[in-house]
Amino acid sequence: MGLATLGLAACTRVDGGEDEEGASTLERLREQGFVAIGLANEIPFGFVDESGEPAGQSPAVARAVFEELGVPEVQASPVNWDGLIPGLKSNRFDVIAAGMFITPERCEQVAFTEPTATSPEAFLVREGNPENIQHFTDFADNGDITVAVLNGSVEQTYAEHFGAQNIQLIDNQTAGYEMLESGRVDAVSMLSVSHEYLLKDRGGPFEVTEPFFPEIDGKEEKGWGGLCVRQQDSAMLEEMNRVIAEFKESGRLLELGEEWGFTEADLPDDTTTAELCEG
Template sequence: MAVERVVTRRNLFRYAAAGAVVASGALAGCSRTGTADSGAGGQGLLKQAKERGYLTVGFAGEAPYAYKEGGDLTGQDPAVHREIWTSLGIKELRGVQVEFGQLIPGLNAKRFDVVAAGMFILPERCAQAKFSAPVYVAPQAFLVPAGNPKQITDFPSVAKSGITLGVLPGSVEASLGKKQGVTKTVEVASQRDGLSALKANRIQAFALTSISLRNMLKDNPNSGFELTEPFTPVVDGKEQIGAGGAVFRNESDELRMAFDRELAKLRESGKLLELIQPFGFGPETVPPADLTTEKLCQG
């Protein structure tokens, strides 16, 4: 697959600055969390976080999942994480921003304790780390020029059209596109870079979840682009349901199970929907009860 990586002055600065710690209201330089998963099964990290009063979370700066606004860490995932960890006696979230493709490597290198970035639960990722129960579901879509001149509706139609598709590095969209015959792609480091590439006609469509793209259009109402109809990709006759969750190191079972217990309470009470609605998530994005991490990890 021919892939061109977009590198601008702004992106070079982001690469150099990746790993900067974004506290809930301030920035502070840091390269590691300074903590470890002690004991069998990661016993001890939850206690450590309670004692020090904060937990570090990795995020990639993708709205509306997890991003900075006025220096504060916000978005759908931080809102859920903040509610859960507060209920467990951890009062502060400290964000560590890295490129999306570096979230799991950074987690396993102990640069942060958990990933809160709207990351899809996929078999290849499950082989590298452990996911929580699904926090949300989201269909795919494309951002295209107004009128959708190439009439693209899914990844096979992108492949057939011959257009160049913009994707985030390490994203599920990049993987799905490749599996369905898309050979002309450009990696863009952020949503903003994707929009810039569209405006410059370096790409003719930008692939993300419908939630992310709808948020982009809300912030850029006069961009001259539109959202295609959301869809669920089908690979080898099987629907590829997009569902995201929190990500933990393999040895952080105690932390993950505590998160799952509190997440179940939020779903049962209806509080989960209340937390994510301000970020463009609706009732249809709350995972169905029969959708499990085990199923998603199996593919």
Template sequence: MIRTFRRRSLLASGAVLASLSLALSGCGGTTTTEGEAAGGSGSVQAGEGHLQALKDKGTITVAIAGEVPYSYEEKGEATGATIALAKKIFGGMGIDNVETKLVDWNSLIPGLKAGRFDAVSAGMSILPDRCAEADFADPEIMYTTALMTQKGNPKGLTDLDSVKAKEDGGEDIKLAVLAGGIEAGYAKSLGLKVQSVPDAQTGMDTVDNGRADAFAMTAISLTTMAKDNPDANVSVGDGFVQEIDGVKQLGAGSTVFAKGDDELREAYNEGLAKVTASEESYLDVVGEFGFTAENLPPKDMTTAELCKGAPGSK
């Protein structure tokens, strides 16, 4: 039996999905779908005074995207590395209750801009087009890319360059990528043919049932999914840093805030700096989710540079 981590679909009709109550370990909280009715647990207006309002309320609402091991639901409870960071950092501000909304990936930033939640906690990559729409905290998780294939890797795919080489040689390679994910951008830059999937679970399913030869996503997510689904006909290759035009695309993800929410974002950065101050303090928070010291962003990797499109540290 495959253990699934599929995001709950937002009904096309716009019908309201029932909210799910849960208690987050260390901090109380609730998980609901993004399309909940007005009058539910909503966010406070972003901008000046937002931080104090959240402190007074004692609750912050963050959006998650159902991607293991960043932020996802397990046994009715929100968990993952970015949830652990949120509880640690917001708790340090005096905001002890973290509520979560499970949101389709492509709706994370639009929902944030619409004020449906206070922040996005999903390990979202810091990219120029996203920086134009919202403000990212300092880098909190570095990542590499990997390919999930069927066991035995019948097409011999090791990275996106190998996919390109096969396609250029005339082979029909079916590559799945997460819609809106950074791997989709890599594939576009390389001129690869892709099929977009809405979430990680669907990506694994397309490989498992042979509708895709490979699924490209962050290495730690794919490795965790394969480990948790031993009966699935999938395996994951080694992680790699993709090169585009000869430049290694070092990247990182972080928590996302609405434009103008500077006070809240800077307070978060202060708390994050304490977590990323050392390997020990970092792994104390995210280590249980499979992250290692390799995922700790270097000191000279900045959000400002990543927002300009600079690939990682100099």
């Protein structure tokens, strides 16, 4: 999985927005020849592979978009999930490429592109699913079982909303897998495609539960992920959205995700980032 390469480019620091001469971020990236992306080592959304290169659906989209914009190289800064937005805002990297879901709370801090992919929720559980875990409500009904969720994730929000009694916050996907393996938790909550790809990669006596979209106040919570940039980088965001729209129209967006287990069902519909930011 290449997770031993955590910290690659971790000391890289970039300048956000416009510099003293008024040059845009995109102009600076073109001049330096690379874009620094932040990711959280979540397979298959965004991680560092065994050769130390950024991999996964979101970095693939970022690489292709910036190649179209005249920036030929992508460099990765792996951080814990809850460090992504702070890292972007503190100019540690220029783009978050981690499949981050677009939510009103996050829109107050960063600027998202239009959606690039979705995936339903699911749980990674022990083979045979001995606790019959299917939904977040199961952790509200049974105080003897524990669910692991990424700190700062939408899964944490769901678990808390549905009243889960025992929640274990984790920093990354690997930590959840290892806690399930050691019996410290009964399930790990992430997106279905993340579990499927990790299980394919690492194996183990586990299975993925039936995928679902949680329903809150009568509304299906179908989350959409996208790339995100600093709010002041509006000119670059506009160009990124232009390319993403072209990719969606041409079928390139599907091609970029297929290697990582994404299908046509995971492609964006007509939902816009503006709608998602409104909630």
